[in-house]
Amino acid sequence: MTEDTGIRTTALARRLTAPNPGPMTLDGTNSWLLGAPGQEDVVVVDPGPADRRHLAALAAAGRTVLTLVTHRHADHTGAVDDFHALTGAPVRGFLPEFCRDAPPLTDRETVEAAGCRIRVLHTPGHTSDSVSFHLPDDAPTGADGPGTGGTPGSVLTGDTILGRGTTMLDHPDGSLGDYLRSLQRLAVLGSALVLPAHGDVRDDVEAVCEELLEHRMERLAEVREALRALGRGASLEAITARIYADVPARVLPAARSSVGAQLAYLGF
Template sequence: MGTSENAQEAGNAEHVQERSSLQRSSELTRFRLAPNPGPMSLDGTNSYVIAAPGSRRIAVVDPGPEDERHLAGLAAAGQVEVILITHRHADHTAASARFHELTGAPVRAAAKEYCHGGEPLEDGEVISAGGVEIRVVATPGHTSDSLCFHLPGDGPRGSVLTGDTILGRGTTVLDYPDGRLGDYLASLNRLEALGPATLLPAHGPVLPALDEKCREYRAHREQRLDQIRAALAELGHDASVAGVTDAVYPDVDPSVRWAAETSVAAQLDYLRN
């Protein structure tokens, strides 16, 4: 599940990629846009290929939906050594078992149930694949199992594959109650400490400065919290999620109303606890 509070703007996206080939996203990464556009997945899921220049061995991050053409395009990029998963949502994991069958490469994720032929990933683990050093960074908040992958050698400032923790456009919805705002704010702090790395999101365009986007996301969350506090002051501390959503998101499109309510629920939990 892709996640953007501004998902109703997805139809106006400028991020339109040629789906039939890999696109260069950084010195050490390319991506293929999966054919699963939607109000929550934006233009689709970016499935990344990681490899050092000239290497025929690769790592793949988030194989995406079970689409044979998409998977064939990823497999054709080289010999897949490992398949890494940023988090459990189906638009990132639905093809995992099939891609494992096609390539023989182990699928590794934070949660054991999303692994196929591989062990769960651990925070701080360093993976060598495709001739590249990949560092695992636990970033719970969007989901409890969310991970980012830091490539410190990717260009002068490195890069970070952020999954749905930070998007290329819009802002991330927390999958409450599995995802929690307190965890998410701590994850933003952790990512900001990685500096102005290239931001490689699972949805939307590549962005130039991770730390700047983390500050922007935090400011957005603080603004939303202030709006929630104001709504509670007017409606009462025990106001319902629906009532607060009406006050804070009065013009939300009905198709993504559930996402607004999920965000409100996460913020109410944070403020009340």
């Protein structure tokens, strides 16, 4: 295995960021390479967009035995077919249309590959098919090793939890009710490290989830206030403009989608 391919982030995970930075992808889409120390085999999570150099770097990281995808968006799945052709490794996602030579993932399933135990958690909200991958045996770099000393583990959160900021809810496929329940589910993992699909690693998933839940409650209060000020018949565009007055125009579509999810949650 080529250990200098990707940034070693935890005992079991390395990160290789695709060259697709932007307002929705932050620094780019993180592809994660999972494998126990000394293993040649790797599991690739989110091969990313169809960028030839990025895929070549992923393939050079070891022998890919499985590819997993966190959700359907193209910056995560655009390379599925190219990477499958390059490596021959089966591909699994929650939706069958993103699977190749393997069945869809199921909630609470445990996948064992490349010396890792990977627990599948269905965490909808950003999209209906979003999943997170819990590595209970993972440890921070510099720890005694994976699975020792009561280490907190880690969780790959896709776009459900980002390395900074908050995710958009891809309404109507994504739903606020689902998202709040997913945050509550992830919070149970306690001090596990957060390995997001965009941005940097975050400590303590429970604390991050509490912060995000509080933020969503504040946004709901802002939506209620906007409805009082503008009237119950106010347009989605007007409500979004009032709440996100300082947001750049290029991210307003994402803001409108999240506001639409909030309105649906409130019964409008």
